[in-house]
Amino acid sequence: MxxxxxxxxxxxxxxxxxxxxxxxxxxxxxxxxxxxxxxxxxxxxxxxxxxxxxxxxxxxxxxxxxxxxxxxxxxxxxxxxxxxxxxxxxxxxxxxxxxxxxxxxxxxxxxxxxxxxxxxxxxxxxxxxxxxxxxxxxxxxxxxxxxxxxxxxxxxxxxxxxxxxxxxxxxxxxxDYLEFEYDNKNFACNSSSLKHKDFSDIRGQSQAKRAAVIAAAGFHNLLLIGPPGTGKTMIAERMNTILPELSFEESMEISKIYSVAGLLNEQNGRIKERPFRAPHNSITDTALVGGGVTPKPGEISLASGGILFLDELPEFRKGTIELLRQPLEEKKVRITRLRGNISYPADFMLVCAMNPCPCGYFPNRERCLCSEIQVKRYLGRVSRPILDRIDLCVEVLPLAYNQLIKGEEKTSKDLKRIVEVARNIQRERYREWNIRFNSQICGEQFKYFCPLNKEEQIFLEKMFNKFKLSARAYHRILRVARTIADLDEEEMIQKNHLAEAFFYRGVDNQYWENGV
The missing domain is CATH 3.30.230.10 (Ribosomal Protein S5; domain 2)
Structure with a gap:
């Protein structure tokens, strides 16, 4: 039978x-x-x-x-x-x-x-x-x-x-069998790890905070560079607090990854908040991208829908950093095995922090103890192809005394409201397209979503030639400018939006091209 x-x-x-x-x-x-x-x-x-x-x-x-x-x-x-x-x-x-x-x-x-x-x-x-x-x-x-x-x-x-x-x-x-159980209120960020972290903890650093808001609004990758103790890690650790809450569909997609990884337990049947993954710089390639004898998702997949934070970026092995190239472009990672291929989602926002040199104080020659060769070697651990995939690069500089003791700063709640306005604009704009964020615009979509007037086109051409940008960097500037325009609730990208987007490209040019 x-x-x-x-x-x-x-x-x-x-x-x-x-x-x-x-x-x-x-x-x-x-x-x-x-x-x-x-x-x-x-x-x-x-x-x-x-x-x-x-x-x-x-x-x-x-x-x-x-x-x-x-x-x-x-x-x-x-x-x-x-x-x-x-x-x-x-x-x-x-x-x-x-x-x-x-x-x-x-x-x-x-x-x-x-x-x-x-x-x-x-x-x-x-x-x-x-x-x-x-x-x-x-x-x-x-x-x-x-x-x-x-x-x-x-x-x-x-x-x-x-x-x-x-x-x-x-x-x-x-x-007996379980019944469907879902309460939209359960999807609020209520982790104890986030309860006590707020952007109001950070004094000054208005430019870095602005970059964080732009990154959160358009789901752009972000690099924070500066000397030790200026608040780079604090900013990165608080970025989850200004991201919009998970929708049910997003929660399901993230929970599927965590289920395969064996990270859902009896008390936590689904992921209710955006992931924030911060692997140590000694992480292995397999732990970062996934795989193994019994394939499991790596950190880049576990960060999908949220933030992957790489602190002290140059301290990671250069080969490990280079593994991020394909996932940053395709938003998924493919693992090739003898008996077939496996793919995992990798739709994360990359946030990196780093010092500009081994001692951390370049280009301040009064404090920096590093030779030009040491600085070049240190910065060289982060390749140009990786930098091209990072939309925003901002300096986080030491604060003056009066900035440290000044009054209240904007809270995460305040910044989150700003981010949600831009996200709602994007949701409406892309409702008939297979994209959700400005960072996902590609190909022919630039004509529809990033149209420029003649004055803006002339300005863009001038800056493109000045910075000798790659095609990838050019498109990333347009995406960032689109997000800045959304934050200003402007339908058309203006010259000031492009100028600000170029500013965030100029910082990495300052260090990697002209810094030494």
């Missing part, structure tokens, strides 16, 4: 429905599995057999064959343990095949039948819904990941006995 159970295989955060077929026939007693299987799936036949035995079910000495299709996909992970066990039980007649239809089943089995949690449950349920399934059986440990799905019946089970009982029509009592 052939039984069929459906499950899902993840590649990155995208899923594919897997059809698990089990057949029992006469012949030499054996348990074989086919379908391009990783070692952990091949080994699962022993876990399945013993788990079934320990639930009191007797498997007659028959020839058991389990096939996982499509046959051309390599199946990995332990999520297929439970569906394989249920398919085998159904093939022996212990379960009705009819009740196994139209349901996705995932879960890892132990020898005593306990079902352990797995990673990636949230994107699994999402894939199930996209493929027309209405029910999903998941490990009880992952139950919180199921409550954000409307029109889905989620059945969390703690052990194989409960799973069997469900298909026999018995009640699961307190573990």
């Amino acid at each position: 052939i039984s069929i159970v459906s499950s899902i295989l993840l590649a990155g955060i995208e899923g594919t429905v897997i059809r698990i077929e089990a057949d029992v026939s006469d012949g030499m007693p054996m348990f074989s599995m086919v379908g391009i299987l990783a070692s952990e799936i091949k080994e699962s036949k022993e876990r399945v057999r013993i788990a079934i035995k320990n639930q009191g079910y007797c498997l007659q000495p028959k020839r058991i064959t389990v096939n996982l299709s499509p046959a051309d996909l390599r199946k990995e992970g332990t999520a297929f343990n439970l569906p394989i066990a249920l398919a085998v039980l159904a093939s022996f007649g212990y379960l009705s095949q009819e009740k196994l239809e139209d349901i996705i089943i995932v879960g890892e089995l132990s020898l005593n039948g306990i079902i352990h949690g797995i990673t990636g449950v949230l994107p699994i349920i999402y894939c199930a819904k996209q493929n027309g399934f209405k029910k999903c059986m998941i490990p009880y440990e992952n139950r919180k990941e199921g409550i954000v799905f409307e029109d889905m019946e989620i059945i969390p089970v703690q052990n194989l006995e409960e799973a069997i009982a469900y298909f026999h029509g018995e009640s699961l009592s307190e573990n």
Whole structure:
């Protein structure tokens, strides 16, 4: 008798429905599995057999064959343990095949039948819904990941006995299926890490704050450069407080990444605030971009929808910094493996902070102890192609005493209101386009969204030739100017908007071209 159970295989955060077929026939007693299987799936036949035995079910000495299709996909992970066990039980007649239809089943089995949690449950349920399934059986440990799905019946089970009982029509009592649970108010930034951080903590630095607002409004990349102790890190750490709240759709996309990474726990079934990731400069390439023997998202994917902060940028290995080139352009990262490619989202805002030299005080020659060669070598760790991908570069200089003791500064709440005005303008402008922010404008879209009058065109040409800009830098200046115009609530880009955008390109030119 052939039984069929459906499950899902993840590649990155995208899923594919897997059809698990089990057949029992006469012949030499054996348990074989086919379908391009990783070692952990091949080994699962022993876990399945013993788990079934320990639930009191007797498997007659028959020839058991389990096939996982499509046959051309390599199946990995332990999520297929439970569906394989249920398919085998159904093939022996212990379960009705009819009740196994139209349901996705995932879960890892132990020898005593306990079902352990797995990673990636949230994107699994999402894939199930996209493929027309209405029910999903998941490990009880992952139950919180199921409550954000409307029109889905989620059945969390703690052990194989409960799973069997469900298909026999018995009640699961307190573990009965979960219902959709969503309150828009829950998506407010309420992290204790953000509660005590506010832009009002930072005295002075109006130019750096202005750059932070522009970056947040248009989702632009930002570089803060200056001597130690001037507030670069403080500004970066507070940028999350001026970003708009997550929408439900954004929360789902980010939560899928964290689910695959195994970073969602029982108390936190979804991500409710924008990520802020600040890896140490000793981070490995794999930890930054993702991958590994068992592929996992890296820091650039975990920062998707939020901020990736690289403090002391030149202290990172140059090769590690260069890995950011492709993700910064394509907003995703591709990991090439022997048996296929995996891609993860990488739609993050890059915020970097750095000193201009090893001692930190260049170009102040009264305090700087570095030679010209040392300064050039230090700045050379950040290549021109990386700088071209950073829209805004601003100096954060030491404050005078009277700036330190002056009155109240604008709060994060004040700056956030300004950012939200510009974001609302962009939302309305791009509602029929496949972009959300000014930083995503490309190609022919510049004609529609960044038109210039003759005076602005002449000014732009003059500055382009003066700074000897690349085409990439030219387009980034237009994007920044578009954001500045939105902050001023101007429909057309004006000359002053372009001038300010060029100002943020002039700082990196000052250091990398003319600084020494």
